[in-house]
Amino acid sequence: MSVITYREAVRQAIREALISDDRVFVMGEDVGHYGGTYAVTLGLLEEFGPERIRDTPLSESGFVGAGIGAALGGMRPIVEVMTVNFSLLALDQIMNNAASLLYMSGGQLNVPLVIRMATGAGRQVAAQHSHSLEGWYAHIPGLRVLAPATIDDARRMLAPALEDPDPVLIFEHAMLYGTEGEPSQDAVDLTSAAIRRAGDDVTIVAYGGTLRTALGAAQVLAAEGIDAQVVDLRILRPLDTATIVGAVAHTHRAVVVDEGWRSGSLSAEVASRITEEAFYDLDAPVARVCSAEVPMPYAKHLEDEVMPQVDDVVAAVRAMGA
Amino acid sequence: MTGPQGLAIDATTVAQRDELEVLLLREMIRIRRFEERCVELYSRESIRGFLHLAVGEEACAVGVMQALSPDDAIVATYREHGHALARGISMRATLAELEGKVEGCSRGRGGSMHLFDASTRFFGGNAIVAGGLPVAVGLALADHLRGRHRVTACFFGDGAVAEGEFHEAMNLAALWHLPVLFCCENNLYAMGTALEFTESETDLSLKAASYRMASWEVDGMDVLAVREAARQASDAVRSGGGPHFLEMRTYRFRSHSMYDPDRYRDKSEIERWKLRDPIGQLTTQLMSRGVLVSADLEGIEADVAAEIQDAVDFAAAGTDEPIEELERFVTSPPAPRDRP
Ligand SMILES: Cc1ncc(C[n+]2csc(CCOP(=O)(O)OP(=O)(O)O)c2C)c(N)n1
Ligand SMILES: [Mg+2]
Numbered sequence: 001m002s003v004i005t006y007r008e009a010v011r012q013a014i015r016e017a018l019i020s021d022d023r024v025f026v027m028g029e030d031v032g033h034y035g036g037t038y039a040v041t042l043g044l045l046e047e048f049g050p051e052r053i054r055d056t057p058l059s060e061s062g063f064v065g066a067g068i069g070a071a072l073g074g075m076r077p078i079v080e081v082m083t084v085n086f087s088l089l090a091l092d093q094i095m096n097n098a099a100s101l102l103y104m105s106g107g108q109l110n111v112p113l114v115i116r117m118a119t120g121a122g123r124q125v126a127a128q129h130s131h132s133l134e135g136w137y138a139h140i141p142g143l144r145v146l147a148p149a150t151i152d153d154a155r156r157m158l159a160p161a162l163e164d165p166d167p168v169l170i171f172e173h174a175m176l177y178g179t180e181g182e183p184s185q186d187a188v189d190l191t192s193a194a195i196r197r198a199g200d201d202v203t204i205v206a207y208g209g210t211l212r213t214a215l216g217a218a219q220v221l222a223a224e225g226i227d228a229q230v231v232d233l234r235i236l237r238p239l240d241t242a243t244i245v246g247a248v249a250h251t252h253r254a255v256v257v258d259e260g261w262r263s264g265s266l267s268a269e270v271a272s273r274i275t276e277e278a279f280y281d282l283d284a285p286v287a288r289v290c291s292a293e294v295p296m297p298y299a300k301h302l303e304d305e306v307m308p309q310v311d312d313v314v315a316a317v318r319a320m321g322a
Numbered sequence: 323m324t325g326p327q328g329l330a331i332d333a334t335t336v337a338q339r340d341e342l343e344v345l346l347l348r349e350m351i352r353i354r355r356f357e358e359r360c361v362e363l364y365s366r367e368s369i370r371g372f373l374h375l376a377v378g379e380e381a382c383a384v385g386v387m388q389a390l391s392p393d394d395a396i397v398a399t400y401r402e403h404g405h406a407l408a409r410g411i412s413m414r415a416t417l418a419e420l421e422g423k424v425e426g427c428s429r430g431r432g433g434s435m436h437l438f439d440a441s442t443r444f445f446g447g448n449a450i451v452a453g454g455l456p457v458a459v460g461l462a463l464a465d466h467l468r469g470r471h472r473v474t475a476c477f478f479g480d481g482a483v484a485e486g487e488f489h490e491a492m493n494l495a496a497l498w499h500l501p502v503l504f505c506c507e508n509n510l511y512a513m514g515t516a517l518e519f520t521e522s523e524t525d526l527s528l529k530a531a532s533y534r535m536a537s538w539e540v541d542g543m544d545v546l547a548v549r550e551a552a553r554q555a556s557d558a559v560r561s562g563g564g565p566h567f568l569e570m571r572t573y574r575f576r577s578h579s580m581y582d583p584d585r586y587r588d589k590s591e592i593e594r595w596k597l598r599d600p601i602g603q604l605t606t607q608l609m610s611r612g613v614l615v616s617a618d619l620e621g622i623e624a625d626v627a628a629e630i631q632d633a634v635d636f637a638a639a640g641t642d643e644p645i646e647e648l649e650r651f652v653t654s655p656p657a658p659r660d661r662p
Contacts, residue, residue: 025467051467057497062490069460069474072396072445075467077460092487095455096450105438106429107651109445141652165629165654 003209007177009155010040010116014078017047017162021076024162026269027054027063029078037082038177045236064090064115068097068167071113076162081117084171085134086266099142099168110165112148120173120259121307122208127295130303132259134171134208135266138236144168144190146238147208152235166183169238173209193240196245199229202253205244205270207233210257210308217313222266226322236266244270245277252283255316256307262290284320289313332553342614346388346545347604348622350380354406354601355626356413358402359634360420364423364580368637369420372449373434374401378543378575381600382507383408386475386568387555393443397458400435401507402448405477411439413633423640425628431641431651452473452478452485457503459491462500462565473556475503481512483526495565496533502565503556504530507542513578514586523588530567542572575599619654 004012017024026048029106032055035042045053056063067079081087087094094115101109102292121130134247138145144164149156154172161168197209197218206214211232218228231247233239248254254274258267271286292306357375366374376383383404390396390409398405406416411427419426420434428438428447436447445461448454458476465472482488483506495502506526510517517524529536536558540551548570555566573595577584596602608614 057490057493059490059494061487062459062494064492065453065456066460066463066489069457069462070464070467071460072457073461073464073468075464091454092450092453096453097448101446102654103651104428104432104436105440105446106427106431108428108438108440109410110654144653 003180003182004151005177006151006154006172006179006181007038007040009151009183010158010172011042013046013155014041015044017076017078017158018052021162022079022227023074023076025073025075026078026080027056027067029056029058029082031080036080038174040177041080045307056245058115060086061093061160062105065093065097067115068093068101068111070201071111072101072109077113078162079113079115081115083174084117084119085128085131087117087133094137094143094167094169099140102166103142110319111167112162112165113167114170115167116163116170116172118174119171119310120175121291121296121303122175122209124300124303127297132209132291134169134236135258135260135269138266139168140202140237142166143237146170146190146237147234148172149176149206149208149211150234151179151183151236153188155183156186157190160188160190161268162210171208175209184277188234191240193234193243195229195243196232197228197230199227199251201227201251202255202317202320203229203231203247203251204255204257204313204317205231205233205247206257207236208259210259212303213308213313214257216310217317220310220314221317224282224318228317233270239269239273241273241277244273248274248278249281252281253317253320253322254282255287255289255313256322257259257289257313259291259308260287261293263293265290287316287320289316342612343546343604343608344618345618346384346549346602348626349384349388350545350601351409351622352413352606352626352629353380353383353407355623356407356630356633357403357419359630363421363634365521369434370422371433371435372400372579373420374578375576376401376404376574378595378599379507379509379572380404381545381548382477382505382542382570382572384613385545386477386503386505386552388549389552390473390475393470393472394556395443395445395458395461395472397445397454397461397474397476398447399451399454399478400447401479402437402447402477403434405578406437406439406444406447409439409444409530410442411437411444413629414636415439417633417637418640421637421640422642424638424643425636425640435623452482452487452491454478455487455491458502458659459500460493462502463494463498466498466500471501471560473501473503473559475556477505477507479512480506480508480510480526481520483529484512484520492530492533492535496535499564501559503552503559504567505552506563506567507572508569509572509574511574511578511587514582516586521596527567527569535565535567536563537567537569539569539571542570543600543603544601555622599640
């Protein structure tokens, strides 16, 4: 295995799926001739043709709904939505149809659909291209929500997502596409959170784009003699509460890092579960490091200020007296 | 707009044609009497929630369904009892669903607005105005990709035409030349708002035509006309002619739902439309031609009454889904590999 980028890892996963299952096709804005907004699908049109690498009009609701219908019709669509901000135009289809059809139909209609989209800030693209709204989707029963943070997960999560008989949303943090690593050959599961760094003093819970922040903070803390354990949620719904609680029971302290806004966020959910299930293991209140509650500003220094940074996480850990 | 080519009904002999017409009449009466019984059951609180009746609009559901094949797919709206019955979902399963019983076609999970039946390829029962259109496009896309010669018939009202999802779906279907039969039931009102208050262009088939889609208008109060237009349109769709749009001009005789006091239209308007009652018109025709005599009509009514009574008894004897099953089908049952 050689070193590849996150972008290449996703592309390899899609290519493998297209080769191994003729029910799989890719559909979205600029996935074909343009090569993918983030160049994920570059070259696939040439290899698989326009029926399977299907450029769509700017109709998020229309083509996400069409993905749902195609899934009902026996296909295994991979629908790409450019960014999570644009997915709001398809929220009706995702929520009212994809997530609800199985239940509403009394178990008759599965929607084996995969929707991928970019999320997150860091590229100075301001308030309509930068938000982390995956927590909203994690609110919805009937969906499985994934946040691959590593090259391995970027490479390996798609196959089981396509095997899932129910709708799966995959959130790819835009800042991760250029990161590099060496994927392993092993299959991954879609149920469990992962301990990305062992440690005894404090648990830092993160996912997607904030995993790097958490690991960076752990490194700084190590130099100060604080041994941080880092949990990567990987699956935002259903949450692997057992792994989170087990980790906190070991370190007795927890910081949750979330690029979403604090109020009503995924970090709030994780913190609640920790207090519900590990309250007596805690030596300090659960801390959270989230994005500032503003629409994302353009200016670099302001964007940096909004996003959770390594220093913020380090400061939160120090403040809890680890 | 070019229309379907006259009334070139496929039933070739006179006897076949008579038989077909009687069948269409019987189907419409089934739906009418069923919905009338639903009103009673609603007053008795056996049915709750929203109940949208299509009394007056039966020719649309019956005419289109009679033109489709078992392989075709149907996507409907919240005003879909008639479509469900005309498609072949049993009256028992339909009524049990309206009463929230586990024997219902959606296990009592859906109610009146969410009738589903995989075995007749009835994909709901969608209560988001225009929410079913993109799904219909996708079902047709799947057929296109698999090389299957099937039609997806998608029903919606005039109100849906104002939604973005309508336009997105029309464009996708036309752009990709997909086998969708768009069935617009134009009853002139979206809840209490008349079409003229919501559309700059009230000729809906013109809108469809602007997507370079074959687009026909048909008298939605004439079941034979609907059936023939739907037959020609679905044949064309099935044989690769691309999506077709049928605007069925119809009218609902009753209020929008059981909550609607119906303040927004003149009683005289309703009375005028009732003169064109699809059931009344066809009955008169068949009787004047001597195809049907009073005794036949009584026979149909008696059969229908018996079927309804059987469904009412079935639903009344139905059971509640056990509370323990509340979370069943939020997601699929665990697969061996991916779930704990
Ligand atoms: C997206 C959406 N907006 C509003 C409503 C509320 N609503 C339910 S039915 C209806 C009228 C729809 O009219 P039309 O499409 O003409 O169908 P009809 O009821 O006449 O059969 C409205 C506004 C809804 N269900 N969904
Ligand atoms: Mg209407």
